[in-house]
Amino acid sequence: MQSRVAIEKHFRLTRIALFVVWAVLSTIVVAWSVSAAKQRALSDVMQKAGETLSVQTEILSGVLDKYRLLPPLLSQQSSIRALFVRDAEGNAQAVDARRTAEAIAGMSAARDVAFFFPDGELLANARGPFAEREEGLPRLIAVALQGRLGRAALSNSDGERTYAFSSGVRREGKFVGVVIVYVDFYRVEAAWALSARRIFVTDPSDTVFLANDADWRLNRISGLRQAGSPDHYLIDGRYQERIDLVRRLPVLEWDLHVLADPAPVGAARLNAAAIASLAALLLGVIALVVLRRNEDALIRARSDRATALRLERVVRDRTRALSVTNQSLSQEVEVRREAEDRLRKTQDELVQTAKLAALGQMSTALSHEYNQPLAAIRSYADNAIRFLERGATSEVSGNLVRINGLVDRMAELSRTLLSFSRKPGATIGPVPLGTIVDEALLLARPRARAAGIASITVGEAVSGLHVIGGRIRLGQVFVNLVNNAIDALSGQTDARIGIDARRQGDRVVVTVVDNGPGIKPELLPKVFEPFFTTKGVGDGIGIGLSIVDNIIRDFGGTIMVTNQAEGGACFTIILQAAEPGHADGAGESALRSEGATV
Numbered sequence: 290m291q292s293r294v295a296i297e298k299h300f301r302l303t304r305i306a307l308f309v310v311w312a313v314l315s316t317i318v319v320a321w322s323v324s325a326a327k328q329r330a331l332s333d334v335m336q337k338a339g340e341t342l343s344v345q346t347e348i349l350s351g352v353l354d355k356y357r358l359l360p361p362l363l364s365q366q367s368s369i370r371a372l373f374v375r376d377a378e379g380n381a382q383a384v385d386a387r388r389t390a391e392a393i394a395g396m397s398a399a400r401d402v403a404f405f406f407p408d409g410e411l412l413a414n415a416r417g418p419f420a421e422r423e424e425g426l427p428r429l430i431a432v433a434l435q436g437r438l439g440r441a442a443l444s445n446s447d448g449e450r451t452y453a454f455s456s457g458v459r460r461e462g463k464f465v466g467v468v469i470v471y472v473d474f475y476r477v478e479a480a481w482a483l484s485a486r487r488i489f490v491t492d493p494s495d496t497v498f499l500a501n502d503a504d505w506r507l508n509r510i511s512g513l514r515q516a517g518s519p520d521h522y523l524i525d526g527r528y529q530e531r532i533d534l535v536r537r538l539p540v541l542e543w544d545l546h547v548l549a550d551p552a553p554v555g556a557a558r559l560n561a562a563a564i565a566s567l568a569a570l571l572l573g574v575i576a577l578v579v580l581r582r583n584e585d586a587l588i589r590a591r592s593d594r595a596t597a598l599r600l601e602r603v604v605r606d607r608t609r610a611l612s613v614t615n616q617s618l619s620q621e622v623e624v625r626r627e628a629e630d631r632l633r634k635t636q637d638e639l640v641q642t643a644k645l646a647a648l649g650q651m652s653t654a655l656s657h658e659y660n661q662p663l664a665a666i667r668s669y670a671d672n673a674i675r676f677l678e679r680g681a682t683s684e685v686s687g688n689l690v691r692i693n694g695l696v697d698r699m700a701e702l703s704r705t706l707l708s709f710s711r712k713p714g715a716t717i718g719p720v721p722l723g724t725i726v727d728e729a730l731l732l733a734r735p736r737a738r739a740a741g742i743a744s745i746t747v748g749e750a751v752s753g754l755h756v757i758g759g760r761i762r763l764g765q766v767f768v769n770l771v772n773n774a775i776d777a778l779s780g781q782t783d784a785r786i787g788i789d790a791r792r793q794g795d796r797v798v799v800t801v802v803d804n805g806p807g808i809k810p811e812l813l814p815k816v817f818e819p820f821f822t823t824k825g826v827g828d829g830i831g832i833g834l835s836i837v838d839n840i841i842r843d844f845g846g847t848i849m850v851t852n853q854a855e856g857g858a859c860f861t862i863i864l865q866a867a868e869p870g871h872a873d874g875a876g877e878s879a880l881r882s883e884g885a886t887v
């Protein structure tokens with residue numbers, strides 16, 4: 290990907306190259322257009338002027354041809370021939386001759402018609418005095434008398450110009466006179482005057498004989514051209530450029546000129562130059578715009594790409610940083626998990642320790658619990674021996690049945706102890722509240738008895754309720770609470786402990802109450818703290834209630850303590866209720882129930 294500077298440089302160079310190419314091409318195109326336009330306009334001008342020239346040549350030739358034939362025709366006429374006679378006195382037929390001349394001039398529209406005797410004497414003419422037309426007369430007569438057609442261009446000081454044709458009149462092989470027809474060009478010049486172009490005729494001496502500009506007539510053409518630039522003519526008081534188109538009128542040796550105005554050529558050149566320049570300029574601008582747009586698009590694409598790359602880099606960096614954070618997080622999680630595992634293990638050990646501590650507390654009473662039946666078994670057995678010796682077998686069997694009952698009771702207690710001392714499982718689920726309370730009391734009662742507790746009552750509702758929890762741990766909760774109550778009640782008369790429960794919505798509220806001294810209000814918030822104890826060294830280590838609190842929390846429940854109005858502590862446990870009929874045990878071994886009173 291090119292950098293922005295490189296792109297700009299590239300386009301700058303392209304622009305310069307494009308400009309050079311554009312300049313060269315534009316120059317060529319403009320020059321070609323101008324030249325083509327000039328050619329076209331020039332040929333147009335020339336064509337039009339040429340057409341005028343042809344037409345005027347035809348007209349002029351037509352006029353001259355018409356009059357050229359008139360004298361030879363007239364000289365053939367016998368009536369004309371008859372005019373050239375003199376009477377005896379030598380007088381000519383002047384009157385007849387003049388009438389004839391007038392008639393011919395009238396009909397042919399000739400300027401004048403004149404009859405001469407061979408000696409040059411005027412017989413008659415059609416119009417007015419003849420003096421002004423005497424120039425060239427001898428030559429006209431002389432040529433006619435040679436049998437040829439005489440011709441002469443004539444002009445006078447008034448600027449009047451005529452052309453004369455002469456023809457000899459023969460009678461009996463002898464020239465008796467000459468007919469001269471004078472032609473004027475008034476009509477021709479009047480027709481030319483309508484044309485915007487200069488139209489004129491020069492004779493062999495380069496004198497302008499006919500012209501549609503009166504000022505030009507009878508001037509030498511060289512005098513009408515600008516000295517040094519022969520294509521500039523004096524027109525309307527100033528020299529103007531004209532193109533001279535010439536056609537020769539062969540017999541007369543006249544040149545008919547038409548001056549064409551080259552202005553359209555200049556205008557056409559100018560137009561062509563302007564149009565071609567504009568087109569070139571437009572093309573140049575379009576090319577420049579296209580180039581600029583390309584450049585912009587390229588720069589934009591480059592900047593987009595750069596932005597995308599930058600974004601990609603940022604995303605990559607962030608992703609890397611995130612994955613590093615993730616890694617350290619997962620390491621942290623791992624560390625936490627390990628710490629939690631350690632904590633749980635420690636907690637489990639603490640639970641176990643607390644349980645064993647409770648068992649320790651209860652051990653004296655429990656051993657007493659074993660010793661009592663053992664002593665009873667002994668005395669039942671002794672008595673049975675004596676009954677046997679006396680042959681009183683029925684009493685023997687009665688004693689054996691009692692011994693059996695005592696052994697069963699001891700085995701039951703032993704089983705409960707064993708399962709209570711085992712490490713509990715971690716799973717929780719629906720457990721029967723009544724059974725658990727019974728099992729806990731089975732273990733706690735011997736100590737209660739030893740401590741002189743009057744009664745431990747369990748409410749009727751307890752046996753029908755199920756809660757979410759773990760069997761051994763929930764049993765431990767009750768063992769701990771009852772043990773604490775026994776401690777608080779020790780030495781007190783009419784000491785009572787009560788356990789009750791009730792369903793409250795989807796919860797079960799269990800209470801463990803005693804009628805002991807209760808807990809000092811300032812200590813109420815502290816009793817669940819680990820290692821808080823009011824008992825003497827060796828009597829308590831202060832972890833019992835803390836373990837109880839943890840266990841209840843693990844079950845998603847809560848435990849709190851209050852003092853009863855009538856005295857004594859009240860521990861309230863709230864657990865999630867479970868529906869009876871569910872598989873119970875929650876991964877922990879079941880304890881078997883026992884009697885409800887001491």
Ligand code: ADP
Pocket residue numbers: 773774777803805806807808816821822823824828829830831832833834835858
């Ligand atoms: P320990 O029993 O080892 O002292 P616990 O955590 O079980 O530890 O009990 C903490 C304290 O709570 C006891 O020392 C006692 O002061 C108080 N306590 C617990 N239960 C009762 C009760 N039923 N009546 C009065 N005080 C109690």
